[in-house]
Amino acid sequence: MSSPNIETPARCYADFCLVPVGTANVSVAEEVAEVQRLLKASGLTYTMHSAGTTVEGSWDEVMKVIGQAHTVVHNTGVLRVQTSMRVGTRTDKSQTAAQKVKRVEDILAKNES
Numbered sequence: 271m272s273s274p275n276i277e278t279p280a281r282c283y284a285d286f287c288l289v290p291v292g293t294a295n296v297s298v299a300e301e302v303a304e305v306q307r308l309l310k311a312s313g314l315t316y317t318m319h320s321a322g323t324t325v326e327g328s329w330d331e332v333m334k335v336i337g338q339a340h341t342v343v344h345n346t347g348v349l350r351v352q353t354s355m356r357v358g359t360r361t362d363k364s365q366t367a368a369q370k371v372k373r374v375e376d377i378l379a380k381n382e383s
Contacts, residue, residue, distance in 0.1 A: 278329035279359040283367050286355035287322035288339055290348040301346060305339045312338075317367060324367045329359070 290301045302318075309316040309325060312335045316325040325332050340351045 279361075280328060281326070281364065282329045282332055282357055282359045283324055283326045284332050284336065284355050284357045285322055285324045286336055286339075286353050288336075288343065288351060288353045290343055291350040291352055293348060301343050301348065304342050304346060308339055308342050309335065315366065326367055332357075
């Protein structure tokens with residue numbers, strides 16, 4: 271049971287992999303392109319990678335756009351869509367996905383010197 275007095279996190283990042291199921295084609299590039307168009311139109315920060323996409327924003331915005339991604343893919347005629355995702359939040363500081371990657375790259379660069 272959810273409580274109406276508990277808010278969702280102000281910011282989050284979600285790494286998600288949306289998979290159309292039951293299509294006649296093993297490639298999912300067309301469906302991924304549709305999702306990328308949706309993400310661009312959303313105005314949220316996102317980064318596509320070889321096994322999915324990381325999207326950043328408020329919890330409600332991020333979850334909404336992932337739900338919309340399902341609808342966009344269903345609208346192409348796909349009857350079933352599966353998505354796996356990892357979602358992260360933190361309250362001690364604001365940090366983007368790019369900043370997280372840069373932090374590790376800086377450590378690696380320092381160790382290579």
